[in-house]
Every structure is written in structure tokens, then in C-alpha cells.
Amino acid sequence: MIEIKNLSFRFGSLKALNELSLTIPEGSITALVGPNGAGKTTLMRCMSALAQPSAGQVLIDGIDTANNPHACHRLLGFLADNFGLYEDLTIEQALTYFAAAHEVSPARIQEVLAQVNLTDKKQEQIKSLSRGMRQRVGIAQAIIHLPKYLILDEPASGLDPEARIQLAELFKKLNKEGITLLVSSHILAELDQYANHLIVLKEGKLVETDFSMDTPAQKDSTYFIEAENASLLTSLSEPTLFNLIANEGETAIFSIVAGTPPHIALKYFLQQGIQVRAFGKHSVNIQDAYLKTIKNA
Amino acid sequence: MLSNIFRNPELKRNAWLELKPNRVFALLGLITLAFIITATAVVKNDYSEYFKMAEFLMNTALFILYLITGIWGSKNAADAVADEINQKTWDRQRMSGQSPLTLTIGKIFGPTLLQWLGGLSAMLVYFCAALASENVGQSITNGLIYIALVLLMNLSALLFSLLTITGSTQSAFSHAKINTTLFFILAVISVGWLSFYLALIGEEIGAISWFGLIWKNLTILISLLIFITWSFIGIHQNLRKELQYRNSQKYWLAFLAFTGLYFYGFTWNLPIYTEDYGTSYIDPQLLGLNAVYYHMALVCLVFFLLTQFLLIFERPTENDYTLFLQALRKGQFKKTWQHAPLWFSVVLGLTLSLLLLFVLQIAGLAKHQLPRIFRELEILSFQHNFAWSYLALIFLVLRDVLMTRTLLYRSKYKNKVLSLALYYALIYWALPLLFMIVANHRVTAENYFLPFFEAVGWFSPVVLAGQALAAWWLQRRYFTSQTRTS
Numbered sequence: 001m002i003e004i005k006n007l008s009f010r011f012g013s014l015k016a017l018n019e020l021s022l023t024i025p026e027g028s029i030t031a032l033v034g035p036n037g038a039g040k041t042t043l044m045r046c047m048s049a050l051a052q053p054s055a056g057q058v059l060i061d062g063i064d065t066a067n068n069p070h071a072c073h074r075l076l077g078f079l080a081d082n083f084g085l086y087e088d089l090t091i092e093q094a095l096t097y098f099a100a101a102h103e104v105s106p107a108r109i110q111e112v113l114a115q116v117n118l119t120d121k122k123q124e125q126i127k128s129l130s131r132g133m134r135q136r137v138g139i140a141q142a143i144i145h146l147p148k149y150l151i152l153d154e155p156a157s158g159l160d161p162e163a164r165i166q167l168a169e170l171f172k173k174l175n176k177e178g179i180t181l182l183v184s185s186h187i188l189a190e191l192d193q194y195a196n197h198l199i200v201l202k203e204g205k206l207v208e209t210d211f212s213m214d215t216p217a218q219k220d221s222t223y224f225i226e227a228e229n230a231s232l233l234t235s236l237s238e239p240t241l242f243n244l245i246a247n248e249g250e251t252a253i254f255s256i257v258a259g260t261p262p263h264i265a266l267k268y269f270l271q272q273g274i275q276v277r278a279f280g281k282h283s284v285n286i287q288d289a290y291l292k293t294i295k296n297a
Numbered sequence: 298m299l300s301n302i303f304r305n306p307e308l309k310r311n312a313w314l315e316l317k318p319n320r321v322f323a324l325l326g327l328i329t330l331a332f333i334i335t336a337t338a339v340v341k342n343d344y345s346e347y348f349k350m351a352e353f354l355m356n357t358a359l360f361i362l363y364l365i366t367g368i369w370g371s372k373n374a375a376d377a378v379a380d381e382i383n384q385k386t387w388d389r390q391r392m393s394g395q396s397p398l399t400l401t402i403g404k405i406f407g408p409t410l411l412q413w414l415g416g417l418s419a420m421l422v423y424f425c426a427a428l429a430s431e432n433v434g435q436s437i438t439n440g441l442i443y444i445a446l447v448l449l450m451n452l453s454a455l456l457f458s459l460l461t462i463t464g465s466t467q468s469a470f471s472h473a474k475i476n477t478t479l480f481f482i483l484a485v486i487s488v489g490w491l492s493f494y495l496a497l498i499g500e501e502i503g504a505i506s507w508f509g510l511i512w513k514n515l516t517i518l519i520s521l522l523i524f525i526t527w528s529f530i531g532i533h534q535n536l537r538k539e540l541q542y543r544n545s546q547k548y549w550l551a552f553l554a555f556t557g558l559y560f561y562g563f564t565w566n567l568p569i570y571t572e573d574y575g576t577s578y579i580d581p582q583l584l585g586l587n588a589v590y591y592h593m594a595l596v597c598l599v600f601f602l603l604t605q606f607l608l609i610f611e612r613p614t615e616n617d618y619t620l621f622l623q624a625l626r627k628g629q630f631k632k633t634w635q636h637a638p639l640w641f642s643v644v645l646g647l648t649l650s651l652l653l654l655f656v657l658q659i660a661g662l663a664k665h666q667l668p669r670i671f672r673e674l675e676i677l678s679f680q681h682n683f684a685w686s687y688l689a690l691i692f693l694v695l696r697d698v699l700m701t702r703t704l705l706y707r708s709k710y711k712n713k714v715l716s717l718a719l720y721y722a723l724i725y726w727a728l729p730l731l732f733m734i735v736a737n738h739r740v741t742a743e744n745y746f747l748p749f750f751e752a753v754g755w756f757s758p759v760v761l762a763g764q765a766l767a768a769w770w771l772q773r774r775y776f777t778s779q780t781r782t783s
Binding site: 009010011048049050052054069070073074076078080082083084085086087088089093096097098100101102103141142145 | 304306309310313314384385386388389390391392393394395540541542615616617619620
């Protein structure tokens with residue numbers, strides 16, 4: 001688990017982070033979002049023990065990054081927004097260098113190449129690679145030492161749609177293999193594909209956290225209904241059929257009991273006199289949630 | 298230690314990049330050509346003595362060593378970390394798990410592999426030719442001296458650039474490219490030219506003694522080896538800091554103590570002028586407090602120069618400097634030392650030494666004569682008033698410390714060098730000149746602005762204290778808001 005306690009960071013008179021406290025649960029894929037200048041990159045650099053905060057603590061599995069940054073580096077991999085690569089080396093040479101630097105077995109190089117689907121390109125010079133492949137080389141370098149946590153700052157920036165999809169698949173694959181990911185991005189629709197936890201920053205402060213995203217099972221059973229008299233749903237009780245989650249004005253969100261086809265629920269609502277205007281699957285949309293949060297912040 | 302060399306990932310990476318067959322063959326080919334041209338020129342001029350051919354070959358080898366390893370190598374050494382930062386690969390290296398020692402060896406020799414290959418190849422010819430020279434022992438010693446000299450040039454270039462660029466890695470938003478040309482030139486001039494000059498003095502004059510030993514080949518070589526060791530330690534400490542290890546100041550304090558002791562050695566048997574301007578050699582051990590006085594005066598000169606160097610080139614992050622000021626204000630001794638910049642301990646030592654010199658002079662416990670070096674540099678006279686000069690110097694140093702800190706943390710990176718240069722030009726040249734013109738040359742401005750000049754009684758220290766006060770007010774105005782709200 002990554003814990004951040006009252007973290008502050010200054011650039012001169014500007015407070016880039018302002019007494020931030022949050023937790024990133026193990027095993028999650030956490031999306032870190034916020035407007036430009038919110039402090040996302042600064043937060044990630046402090047978490048990666050690359051920058052010393054002005055105040056506060058970052059604990060990686062209980063280890064303070066300020067007291068023992070090297071132990072933290074063994075647990076972390078970090079891919080910066082504007083990262084560089086050794087252009088004149090081949091992919092294999094670059095990974096050999098980092099494997100030696102991390103004192104990792106050379107056999108790990110081939111494993112990593114397979115993980116990021118670059119095995120057939122390993123002899124190519126990095127300067128000849130496309131943007132998407134360079135991203136994968138960057139990720140390969142970041143995970144060569146089998147870190148527990150991977151922090152990625154705008155990894156999809158500049159990638160074409162196909163490359164972004166491949167990247168999303170890679171993140172889900174890495175998460176399944178046990179790596180906790182923290183990903184910052186401005187492409188919110190992409191985050192929807194794999195993130196199950198959300199943190200929103202604004203002006204160095206935490207705006208929203210622990211905004212758990214729907215699991216795939218939840219996404220399948222949650223529906224919305226729009227009706228002029230949707231408020232009537234609160235007076236209905238049919239626990240064998242549905243559970244009301246939220247009711248705001250003309251929209252109600254509910255979950256259907258497992259095994260019940262959705263048209264049965266719709267038929268029931270119509271029989272109860274609900275004047276249905278729209279009916280469909282509901283999922284927590286990061287973009288909508290973010291815009292709403294930022295507006296209210 | 299051996300594994301840090303043979304299994305050094307940084308050395309291996311640079312070997313892939315630098316030692317490509319075409320580059321190696323091209324360099325060795327050029328070096329061979331240079332020797333062939335030299336040999337041909339010697340034969341054509343019909344030098345029948347072997348040692349003449351040997352002399353020319355040795356000189357060619359030294360020239361190649363100096364040019365390729367000394368100058369080209371120093372440029373690469375200065376760029377060793379700067380290039381990583383400019384290419385955005387430094388953060389990955391910092392997280393890579395390499396030990397500071399591994400990285401130090403890698404950064405010193407990795408970027409200069411090709412240059413050392415070329416230089417040492419040339420020196421191979423040198424040592425072979427040395428065996429046929431007139432004075433074999435001296436030639437071999439000279440060869441070792443020059444190898445040590447270019448190594449010190451490389452180390453100095455890397456160290457100077459590390460002192461300055463350390464701060465910039467802390468900022469994710471620093472997009473300014475780092476230019477190391479200044480550090481490379483400084484290393485070449487300070488180490489390359491100065492050491493060469495001192496070696497020449499040692500050879501020609503033979504009058505300089507160091508702790509009673511004549512300043513010649515062996516002492517020069519020993520000195521170079523000692524400073525190479527210190528430079529290595531300095532680079533190691535800087536890289537430790539970059540890799541987020543906590544450094545204590547013990548190595549720095551040990552270096553300062555060593556520097557004091559080292560330059561103290563030059564005041565042994567130093568010729569001084571007596572009051573009638575005759576010259577005599579005086580054994581300092583007979584002089585008691587006068588010996589302390591002479592030695593400290595020279596050491597203060599060195600520490601003053603070191604202070605100015607650090608004020609210009611050392612660049613701790615603003616965060617670190619603010620934490621230092623906070624701890625200093627709160628009287629937190631341990632935390633102050635943890636965040637203290639290097640110049641802090643030098644300035645402390647310098648201030649205490651100057652206070653002692655002031656007390657010795659004002660109490661009449663030490664004579665007014667000073668070693669010849671001060672007379673020849675025309676930076677101190679022999680009046681009573683230079684007791685006040687020592688006090689004035691304390692305030693002058695304080696003024697420079699406060700002003701440079703304010704300028705350093707107010708201007709953006711690109712303007713820092715310019716703003717510091719403008720400050721020094723203003724305070725050390727423009728203002729004294731203006732002062733003298735306005736006063737119609739009736740008043741010597743250097744007494745109120747410049748170091749080591751004769752004070753005008755207690756008036757000079759008062760004027761300089763006023764300047765220091767103004768600088769303190771400026772710094773307080775800028776740093777108060779940060780330190781109080783943090």
C-alpha cells in the first residue's frame with residue numbers, strides 16, 4: 001500500500017502540493033486526474049523518491065521514501081511524462097544495462113521483452129522505433145526489476161488509438177500479474193477501460209478519492225431509469241427483483257438481482273405506473289464524475 | 298572494488314557507445330599518423346642523437362594526451378551527468394539501484410573511455426621513448442605527472458558541473474538545457490594551466506618549499522594524487538546526494554582541514570620582508586604567534602577564494618536552502634548541518650580565522666610583516682590598519698553571501714549566471730570606479746568594496762557592515778514569506 005500523509009511541496013512561493021493525504025490500495029489500477037498544474041507530476045515524483053517534499057511523508061509498504069529511498073526504488077517503477085531513452089542502443093542493450101544496474105538476472109530481459117511484445121524488435125536501435133514502441137521500451141525498463149508498484153505519468157500521450165488500446169491491455173495484464181498501477185492521464189475515456197480507483201487533484205489539494213469504480217460484475221447489473229415520476233421508485237419494494245442505489249429527480253439508478261433479466265424489471269416498473277422515458281445500463285463514467293467533481297471543487 | 302570496474306553497467310554502456318570499431322581505428326590511426334610525422338620531421342632534420350628523437354616523440358605524446366584526454370576528455374566528463382539530464386534519462390539512472398561507487402567510476406571513466414584509450418596509447422610511445430631519453434628517471438616521472446594532471450582535469454570538470462547541476466534534477470519542470478562549457482573551461486584553466494605553471498615554477502626556481510621539501514617532481518606528483526583522491530571523494534559525495542543518500546559534512550570538513558594544512562606547508566621557510574624591505578628567510582617555528590599569523594593569513598586567502606567559487610557554482614535547491622534557513626533560525630543544530638550548503642562551513646572557518654587575526658593584530662601580539670606573496674600580489678600593506686581589514690573582510694564575505702543567495706533564488710536558471718556576473722562586475726569594478734571618479738581620486742574605493750585592501754581605520758568595516766546589512770534586509774524580504782509559512 002502507498003500512503004501519503006500531509007504531503008506538501010514548494011516551488012519558491014508556489015505550493016505545488018498542499019498537505020495532501022491519501023492512500024493507494026494494493027492491487028488497484030488508480031487513475032490520477034486533475035487540471036494542468038494540479039500537482040500530479042510533482043506527487044508522482046515525490047512518491048518515486050525523486051523529489052524531496054517540503055513537509056509530510058510518503059510511505060511505500062511502510063517504508064518512508066525520505067529515510068530509505070533505495071528500498072522504495074526496489075519496490076517502484078516510474079515512467080515520467082517526458083522520459084528519455086538511450087537512442088543509440090538497441091532495445092536489448094538498453095534492457096541489459098538496466099538489468100545489470102538493478103542486479104537482476106539476464107533471463108529477466110527476455111521475460112520483459114515478451115511482456116511488452118518487443119521480442120522480435122530487440123535488435124533494433126531505439127532511435128528507429130515508433131512512439132508506441134518507445135513507450136513499451138520505457139515501461140519495460142520500469143518493470144525490469146519486478147517492482148510491486150508502477151507509476152506512469154501520461155503514458156498514452158501522443159499515442160494513436162491502436163497503441164492506446166494495446167497499452168490499456170498491457171496495464172490490465174501487468175495488474176493481473178500483481179503490479180499496482182497509478183496512472184495519470186488527460187484521456188479520461190481511456191482510463192475507464194482499466195482504472196478501478198480514482199484520485200482527483202486540483203491546485204495541489206485532494207478533491208476526490210476512494211471513488212471506487214464499478215467492477216465488471218457491477219457494470220453488468222447496474223441500470224438507470226429516466227421518468228417524470230421516477231421518485232415513485234422509492235416507495236416500491238421488490239427485493240427479489242431490484243435494489244435502489246440512487247434517486248435524483250427524474251433519474252434513478254438501481255441494481256438488478258443476479259439472474260433476473262432486465263426486461264422483467266422494466267415490465268414491473270411499467271406495471272407500477274412509472275412513466276419510463278429511458279432505460280439502460282449505467283456505469284460510473286470517469287469523465288462525467290471528474291467534470292462534476294472539478295466543478296464543485 | 299574490482300566488480301565496480303569489471304561489471305560496471307555504466308562502463309559497459311559507454312563501451313558499446315564509445316568504443317565502436319570505426320571510432321577506435323580512426324583515433325588510433327590519427328595518433329599513429331602524428332607520430333609518423335614527428336619521426337619523419339626529426340629524421341629529415343638529421344638529428345643524430347637518439348635522445349633528440351626520444352624528446353620529440355615524448356613531446357608529441359604529451360601533446361596528444363593533453364589534447365585528447367585532457368581537453369576532449371574533460372568536455373565529455375563535464376557532460377557525463379548533464380547529458381543524462383538533458384536527455385531525460387537521469388531520473389531512470391537515479392532509480393536504477395546502482396551504488397554511488399559504481400556510478401562514480403562509471404561517470405568518470407565511461408564517457409572518457411575513447412579519450413583515455415587514445416591518451417594512454419600515446420603515453421605507451423612516451424614511456425618507450427623515455428627509455429632512450431637523456432634523463433630516464435625524470436622523463437618517466439614527468440609522464441606519470443602528466444597522466445595524473447589530465448585525470449585531475451577530467452575529475453575537476455565533472456566535479457564543477459556536479460556542484461552546479463545538482464539542484465536542477467529536483468525540478469520536474471526544469472526544461473532548460475544544461476550547458477557545461479563554463480565548467481569544462483574552468484577545469485582546463487584551473488587545473489591544466491595552473492598546475493602546468495606551478496610545475497614550471499617548481500622546476501625553474503626550485504625555491505618553493507613545502508614542509509621543507511623542495512617543490513619538484515615527486516612532491517608535485519604526490520600533490521596531484523592527493524587532489525585526485527579528494528576530487529574522487531567529492532564526485533562520490535555529490536552522486537550520493539543525487540541518489541538520495543544522506544551525506545554528512547565530515548568529508549567536506551576533512552577536505553577543508555586538509556586544504557588548510559596543505560597550504561600551511563607553503564608558508565614554511567617563506568621569505569618575508571623586514572621593515573626596511575630587506576629580504577630574509579625566517580624559520581616560522583621560532584616565531585610563535587607570528588607563525589600562526591602568517592600561516593592563517595595565507596589560508597584565509599585560499600578560503601576566501603574557495604568561498605567565492607562556491608557562492609557562484611554551488612546550487613542547492615531552493616527547498617534545501619529554505620530548510621537550512623528554517624533550521625538555522627530555530628537553532629536546530631543537526632538539521633542545520635544536514636541542509637547546510639558547502640560554503641557555510643568555509644565561511645564559518647574563514648570568519649573565525651579572520652577574527653583571530655584581527656585580535657592578534659589589534660592586541661599587538663603579532664608583527665605587521667606579512668609573507669612575500671601578499672606584497673607581490675599588492676593586496677596588503679604593512680600598516681597597523683590592516684587589523685581592521687580583517688574585520689572588513691568578514692563583512693565583505695557576509696555581503697557577498699547574502700547578495701548571491703538573493704540573486705540565485707530570485708532569477709530563473711538562464712539568468713542566474715548573468716545576474717551573479719553582473720553583481721560581481723558591479724560591486725568589484727563598476728561601483729569602486731564610480732566612487733573614485735566622484736571622489737576625484739581623493740579616496741581609494743577598494744578599501745570600501747574589495748577584499749584584502751588596507752582598511753581606512755574602523756571606517757572601512759563600518760561601510761562594509763552597512764553593505765552587509767542592506768544585503769541581509771534584501772534576503773530577509775525575499776525568504777521571510779517562505780520560511781514563515783512552511
